[in-house]
Amino acid sequence: MSWSPNSQPPPAQSAAERLLRANFNAQRWRNPAGAPMVSAEFVSEAGRRIRIIDVRTPEELDGPLGYIPGAYWVSAERVAELAARVPKTSFIVLVSRGGERAALLAQYLEVLGMPFVAALEGGIREWKLKGMVTRRDGALASRTLETIPATDPFEGQRDGGAHGEKKLLTADDIKRHIGDPGSVRWLKLATMVVNGKQSCVDGRDDHGVLGSPGGNAGEFLLSLAAIERATGERVDARSVKALLDAYIDGIGRFYMHTDTTALNAMIMKLRAKPEIEHLLPPLPGLPEHWRKWTASPPMEIRPLLRELLLVPEHIGCGHLRRTLLMASEYGVREELTRAFVHALYELYWAGSTSISIEVLGGAHDEGAVVSVVVDEDPLHAFSRVPLVSPSGEQGQMFLNTPQVANYLRNEAAAFWMRKTDMSPLRRSHEKRYHEVLSELAGAQAASTLGALAKGLPRYEVRFDGCDEGASFTVTAQ
Numbered sequence: 485m486s487w488s489p490n491s492q493p494p495p496a497q498s499a500a501e502r503l504l505r506a507n508f509n510a511q512r513w514r515n516p517a518g519a520p521m522v523s524a525e526f527v528s529e530a531g532r533r534i535r536i537i538d539v540r541t542p543e544e545l546d547g548p549l550g551y552i553p554g555a556y557w558v559s560a561e562r563v564a565e566l567a568a569r570v571p572k573t574s575f576i577v578l579v580s581r582g583g584e585r586a587a588l589l590a591q592y593l594e595v596l597g598m599p600f601v602a603a604l605e606g607g608i609r610e611w612k613l614k615g616m617v618t619r620r621d622g623a624l625a626s627r628t629l630e631t632i633p634a635t636d637p638f639e640g641q642r643d644g645g646a647h648g649e650k651k652l653l654t655a656d657d658i659k660r661h662i663g664d665p666g667s668v669r670w671l672k673l674a675t676m677v678v679n680g681k682q683s684c685v686d687g688r689d690d691h692g693v694l695g696s697p698g699g700n701a702g703e704f705l706l707s708l709a710a711i712e713r714a715t716g717e718r719v720d721a722r723s724v725k726a727l728l729d730a731y732i733d734g735i736g737r738f739y740m741h742t743d744t745t746a747l748n749a750m751i752m753k754l755r756a757k758p759e760i761e762h763l764l765p766p767l768p769g770l771p772e773h774w775r776k777w778t779a780s781p782p783m784e785i786r787p788l789l790r791e792l793l794l795v796p797e798h799i800g801c802g803h804l805r806r807t808l809l810m811a812s813e814y815g816v817r818e819e820l821t822r823a824f825v826h827a828l829y830e831l832y833w834a835g836s837t838s839i840s841i842e843v844l845g846g847a848h849d850e851g852a853v854v855s856v857v858v859d860e861d862p863l864h865a866f867s868r869v870p871l872v873s874p875s876g877e878q879g880q881m882f883l884n885t886p887q888v889a890n891y892l893r894n895e896a897a898a899f900w901m902r903k904t905d906m907s908p909l910r911r912s913h914e915k916r917y918h919e920v921l922s923e924l925a926g927a928q929a930a931s932t933l934g935a936l937a938k939g940l941p942r943y944e945v946r947f948d949g950c951d952e953g954a955s956f957t958v959t960a961q
Contacts, residue, residue: 503744503845504533504690505600506771508575512602519587520594520602524614525679525737527552527577527604528669531690531873534575535632538624539563539586540608545625549608550618552579554667556627563589565629567596571636576601583607615675617868623666651879653852655958658943661878665947665954668692668872674865676888677895679736681840684801685933686741687850687880689842692871695882696889697932698803701740703889704731705807705824707896709816710924714917717908721819725827727906732831732838734899740828741842742800747774750798760785771843778841780833790826800844803932813931815924850880853933853942855961859949863891870947882937884929893921 511526527536536555538545545551558566566576576598578586586603593601604611612618653661662668669692671680682700683693696703708719708727719727732738751774754764763782765773781789792798799805804821811818832839856872863869874883897918904910909917942961947954 501845502771503843504575506775507842508534508600508602509772510775515587517587517591519591521583521587521590521605522577522602523605524611524616525681527611528614528616528671529681529691529693529871530575530577531692532663532667532876533636533690534577535570536577536579536604537563537566538579538608539589540580542625544581546622548620549581549612550620551624552608552611553617553619553669555579555624556629556632557624558629558632560585560589562629563593564596566632567593567598569629569632569634572597573600574598574636577604578602579604579611580607582609614679615672617670617672619666621666650849651851652941653879653881653943654941655943655960657878658852658854658881658945658958661876661881662872662945662956665956668870668947668954670868670870672865673863673867673869673888673891676869676892677735677865680892681737681739682889682892683739683842684741684803685874685882685884686801686844687848687874687882688743688844688846689741690873690875692873693883694869694871694885694888695874696884696886697929698801698807699739699741700735700737701801701824701828702803702807702928703893703896704728704738705804705816705821706893706921706924706928707731707900708820708824709814710917710921711900711907711909712817712820713815713920713924714913715908715910718817719820719907721823723906724820724823725830727903728824728827729831730903730906731896731899732836735896736838738828738839739842740801740804740840741844742798743844744800745847746798746800747843750792750795753792753795753798754785754788757788760788775843780835786833790829793825793829794822802848802936803928806932806935807928810931814928848880848936850874850882850937850940853882853884853937853940854945855884855886855943856945856947857885857887858947861887863887872945882933882940884933889925893925894918897921 512520512522515521536552538551538555538557539560578590580586583603583606590601590603683695684699685695685697712718763785765777796805796809807814807816808821860867869888874881900909944959944961945956947956
């Protein structure tokens with residue numbers, strides 16, 4: 485799918501590929517010396533399309549900092565060989581102890597003609613400080629330049645849903661998709677509480693995700709609906725923006741997604757109005773143009789955008805769209821959903837750096853529903869949870885992490901209990917609120933996955949530990 489009805493990207497390049505390039509460029513920034521940098525959060529969520537290259541010395545590899553799961557080791561002296569080993573358009577992130585060496589080497593690779601390269605900001609030290617898990621088993625020393633695949637494992641992958649019959653995924657497909665458990669990236673749950681991002685269960689995302697229906701957007705609306713049902717009082721739609729602002733301030737990061745189909749439909753509506761043509765990005769509409777434009781559209785056009793964003797075919801998240809269209813089934817008043825979308829974009833347009841509105845590419849082509857759990861109950865703030873991508877070489881899957889969702893839901897409930905001045909919720913409602921929250925969450929998940937994943941096989945992936953001896957099992961449900 486294109487970002488503009490009038491743009492003509494090369495046919496061999498999928499929508500997912502174009503969006504990945506746009507996202508990599510959007511997340512990358514340059515330090516005062518001009519070196520390209522990316523954050524630890526971006527790298528932790530990056531799928532296997534992005535190759536992580538550790539450039540530290542052998543002595544550093546044996547130190548207490550460990551290494552990032554899935555990384556390869558290429559000494560600084562051999563980094564230039566990457567340009568001959570992998571395709572020039574490969575996505576590369578270099579890692580050093582503090583980031584300085586990696587930054588210089590990233591600039592060098594750019595000179596050698598590699599456009600999608602960056603250094604990890606703050607290096608492996610920042611990775612550890614942000615609560616991301618490292619490994620210290622010595623295996624990185626054997627993952628050298630010669631072991632890096634010389635081709636992109638996703639090369640030739642086409643947009644899902646447009647070619648042939650849907651492929652139903654088997655347990656063996658799921659195992660191959662996750663691959664070596666030593667390459668899975670993990671987060672401490674405490675990091676999720678204060679600086680986490682709940683993604684949707686959508687199978688088109690190639691990032692490592694912690695998924696629940698609708699992601700943060702679905703969870704926020706769920707919490708408002710539970711407040712109303714537990715108290716018997718309505719949340720004033722005029723207060724939704726203040727509630728959302730407080731919620732985002734509390735959790736640190738907020739995720740909502742759309743997709744290229746919905747975005748293109750809205751773009752066509754905008755392009756059909758010649759009187760606003762001068763306010764739109766120039767033709768052809770490239771992903772970078774529209775990403776910047778939608779983050780801060782001209783003031784004159786925002787009233788129209790507020791209307792268009794709530795047209796069902798312009799909502800790329802199936803869970804959110806169903807919440808709007810089937811208000812009684814989801815237990816969320818339509819007025820609340822509308823107020824939420826307006827509030828989210830007002831905060832986004834005001835420059836909030838905590839809001840992430842992702843654009844997923846291609847059509848739905850999920851071949852399974854997968855629930856990822858860890859062999860630990862209950863979870864604690866120090867528990868570690870895996871980031872698994874719902875999209876990969878084997879295909880797409882709806883990916884749900886119910887343990888993490890329940891834990892974060894309870895943390896959000898505790899947050900709302902401390903914000904009783906902003907809603908009808910009171911301490912006397914706490915028990916009932918938790919009961920309603922659980923009931924509504926189960927009913928909404930059943931409705932969304934029952935409709936979007938009808939007839940698909942279901943699997944549970946259970947991880948046993950996250951350290952050097954970690955393993956996982958896949959069980960049909």
